[in-house]
Amino acid sequence: MLTSVNSGVYTKSHISSSRRDSRTQLCTMVEPISKIDRRGRVRVQILNLKSVVSKERSVNMCKAVLIRRWVKLEMVQETMDNFWSNMLIKITQSINVLRLVQMETLLTYTSVSLCGPLFVKFGISGKDLHKREKPVLPEAMGLVAGVILCLFIRQPSVLLCTMAGLWIGALDDIIDLRWRYKIIGSALAYLPLYQNLTTVVIFGRLIYLGPLYHVYMLLWCIWCGNAINIHAGINGLEVGQTIVMALGLLPIVDDTATLLSYICVAMGLFALNYYPSMVFVGDSWCYMSGMFFVSIAQHETETLAFFMLPQIVNTLLSLPELTGYCECPRHRMPKYDAENDVLVASGKGTLMNIVLKITGPIHEKKLLWTLLAIQVVCVFIGYTFKS
Numbered sequence: 431m432l433t434s435v436n437s438g439v440y441t442k443s444h445i446s447s448s449r450r451d452s453r454t455q456l457c458t459m460v461e462p463i464s465k466i467d468r469r470g471r472v473r474v475q476i477l478n479l480k481s482v483v484s485k486e487r488s489v490n491m492c493k494a495v496l497i498r499r500w501v502k503l504e505m506v507q508e509t510m511d512n513f514w515s516n517m518l519i520k521i522t523q524s525i526n527v528l529r530l531v532q533m534e535t536l537l538t539y540t541s542v543s544l545c546g547p548l549f550v551k552f553g554i555s556g557k558d559l560h561k562r563e564k565p566v567l568p569e570a571m572g573l574v575a576g577v578i579l580c581l582f583i584r585q586p587s588v589l590l591c592t593m594a595g596l597w598i599g600a601l602d603d604i605i606d607l608r609w610r611y612k613i614i615g616s617a618l619a620y621l622p623l624y625q626n627l628t629t630v631v632i633f634g635r636l637i638y639l640g641p642l643y644h645v646y647m648l649l650w651c652i653w654c655g656n657a658i659n660i661h662a663g664i665n666g667l668e669v670g671q672t673i674v675m676a677l678g679l680l681p682i683v684d685d686t687a688t689l690l691s692y693i694c695v696a697m698g699l700f701a702l703n704y705y706p707s708m709v710f711v712g713d714s715w716c717y718m719s720g721m722f723f724v725s726i727a728q729h730e731t732e733t734l735a736f737f738m739l740p741q742i743v744n745t746l747l748s749l750p751e752l753t754g755y756c757e758c759p760r761h762r763m764p765k766y767d768a769e770n771d772v773l774v775a776s777g778k779g780t781l782m783n784i785v786l787k788i789t790g791p792i793h794e795k796k797l798l799w800t801l802l803a804i805q806v807v808c809v810f811i812g813y814t815f816k817s
């Protein structure tokens with residue numbers, strides 16, 4: 431297996447954790463085959479792998495070299511300065527690619543429109559509680575959108591994680607999965623992301639976490655989908671929040687093409703889930719998106735955390751109810767004032783209720799755009815800390 435691999439990654443932490451002589455040896459045996467990217471990484475070719483393996487004294491280091499395709503140099507700080515100019519280039523590139531990937535939007539819109547009535551027929555439906563007539567709408571449309579997205583995911587690890595999230599969410603939509611199974615499932619979904627490289631970049635510094643890295647990533651896998659799922663309850667919010675986060679990640683992640691496919695699929699779904707909703711996206715969309723974000727932004731989780739500040743606040747506000755300290759009803763969404771067609775704070779611990787307390791009763795659509803605007807602000811806070 432070792433001889434079939436011919437490239438690898440080398441990070442600052444590996445440099446410092448290895449002895450000086452082995453560092454020199456490794457550096458002379460790799461040859462840069464790309465320019466240094468904005469994260470201070472350069473793609474390398476290992477010139478003579480057998481000699482790397484036999485001469486290296488640190489087994490861990492050899493493994494780390496073999497599992498990845500990049501060398502990370504000690505340039506983190508310097509390359510951060512180019513962040514904003516790189517972002518502009520990436521946005522221009524994305525606009526060009528976007529022209530080609532609109533197909534995902536059309537495919538999602540058509541498939542969801544066609545599958546909706548079928549789902550209602552099989553009883554997978556729910557009442558839109560914030561409308562006077564309480565119309566019955568198809569549920570779990572995230573399942574249809576998720577299957578389409580999986581056709582466009584290029585990286586195997588991202589595909590496996592996304593599929594795991596989709597399974598957990600779909601089962602939750604159909605048979606109301608118990609919390610413990612959702613947690614176990616999310617933890618198992620981390621397996622495709624397992625790697626020997628256990629460093630994270632926090633405030634521009636590479637931090638070596640060791641075995642704690644796996645605990646950190648497991649928590650991300652468990653939390654991310656759930657956090658999206660509990661920041662929900664008004665038309666368009668489940669998909670809307672994920673679109674903002676995905677757009678925010680565009681200039682940051684490597685696999686822009688897959689992320690654009692995600693955005694296009696989400697747009698198709700948003701068109702049908704936006705007020706007044708024709709379909710509900712269900713837990714399948716929330717759990718799938720959570721796993722998708724963790725897998726595609728595995729090396730950018732600190733920035734993702736900034737983007738997800740509203741979800742973090744919402745989770746913290748929800749803790750007393752989620753842990754059973756206070757009563758937790760089936761729905762913690764705002765109350766509906768049918769006479770004035772507005773939403774009123776329900777007193778439950780959610781960010782939505784806090785916003786409604788500040789703004790006073792407002793229309794569902796207005797509440798959606800307020801919450802999305804907060805999410806956009808958090809994306810820019812994330813950029814500020816990154817640059």
Ligand code: UD1
Pocket residue numbers: 555556557558559560569659660661662663664665666707710712713748760761762763
């Ligand atoms: C989570 C929240 C719950 C919130 C619900 C709304 C926690 C612990 N759980 O539960 O408080 O009420 O999401 O999605 O915080 N619905 C609407 N309008 C919408 C979206 C959903 O009326 O725009 C209703 C529909 O009846 C739909 C149901 O919510 O059938 C879907 O709820 P579901 O996603 O199954 O709820 P949970 O994820 O379990």
Ligand code: MG
Pocket residue numbers: 659660662712713716
């Ligand atoms: Mg839900």
